[in-house]
Amino acid sequence: MKTRRIERTRLVPHTVDGETEMVLDREIIEVPAPPPDWDQRVRTAVTIGAAILVTVSITWTTASVGALLAMSTIAVVAYAAGIAFDATWIMCMGAEWLLRYDPKRAALPRRAGYWALAVSMGAVFAHGYLTREWVVGLVGALVSALAKGGWTIAMRVHARPLDPRTQQWVAKRRAAVDGQLAMIPIRRELQRGQHLIAAEQHALADSGSADPDQSGPDPQSGSGNPLPTTAGPMTLKDAVRTAKDSGITDPDAVLRYVRKVADANAKPETVARYMRMAG
Structure with missing residues (x-):
């Protein structure tokens, strides 16, 4: 029987000065050689x-x-x-x-x-x-x-011929995977679109182009006073001061007003800081 030599590696304990560690041990062994695969060679x-x-x-x-x-x-x-x-x-x-x-x-x-x-x-x-x-x-x-x-x-x-049923099975599985792969660029495109929309809305808010309807009372303002109207571009700091001057003292109500007239992405901590500055 023909054999072939292979190298085998395994972890074995090795002790030096009473300390044992697992180390690699390499040895050459002979195993039976498989018969020649003439089909693969041809x-x-x-x-x-x-x-x-x-x-x-x-x-x-x-x-x-x-x-x-x-x-x-x-x-x-x-x-x-x-x-x-x-x-x-x-x-x-x-x-x-x-x-x-x-x-x-x-x-x-x-x-x-x-x-x-x-x-x-x-x-x-x-x-x-x-x-x-x-x-x-x-x-x-x-x-x-x-x-x-x-x-x-x-x-x-x-080639590996497939019977009709197996062909249908492969087609269904491939269609499912292809659908998942197709969603990758679609999701990326949608995410890019959402970022562009958010950036555009932020730019419009900063330029004061938004003209929300400020008539009518704010049911959650904490005061029954109507929301103050805007007369032009308004910064975040001006919006906080306007809300305070109009009698709106509830922080959540002020935040809602600021997001409505100045910056839709205004942060609560920023609004709170401007409220403290406004007294």
Whole structure:
């Protein structure tokens, strides 16, 4: 039986001069080696092969399409644009893989990938046609098709098909999580809006733009006197003095009046300080 050596770490008591402490003890032990996982090795080989095919494809397509576009523009721009032809269907296959558990959403990138592949193959063949090398153009166009086919096989090797009921279960769970994730930016946007509204109200209160109706008595003022009217912008200190001069002596009533005519966010301790200053 094959074995392999591993390092094991554990805490053991160690005593020095009668004092015991728990210290780390490391030892090398041999354990049975698991049998080789050939399925995983083949799966890895298929994935590596597909990646190599995609790399070859994008290199060949970039060279061919870049040479085609270089007939009418500078080479740097032409070859940069040539990358887009194979990169598009590769990106679509990546999106299809990410949406593999949502067949309805995966259908769009799958169709778009095939269309992008057809455009890429057509561009490579067009370069061979214009250079009078039809065979080279045709074979070069098949490179992209082979790369997409290899990557499709690799995706199927890694795929985990779901039965219809399990697919519905996954869709419901994903929808619930997606809803929670969607609420994160929404809550942030609402919080920003609330802060802006509060800041605007505070600015309006400081500028004295509010013109509340001060007629009528305040049932909680502690005096039966009507609330004093305002005749222009009023600061927090002026509002406290006006309330005191009008016979309002209850601190809560003064605070309500100040918040009404001067500052909706006035603090009780600030109003109390101004009341003491006003005598």
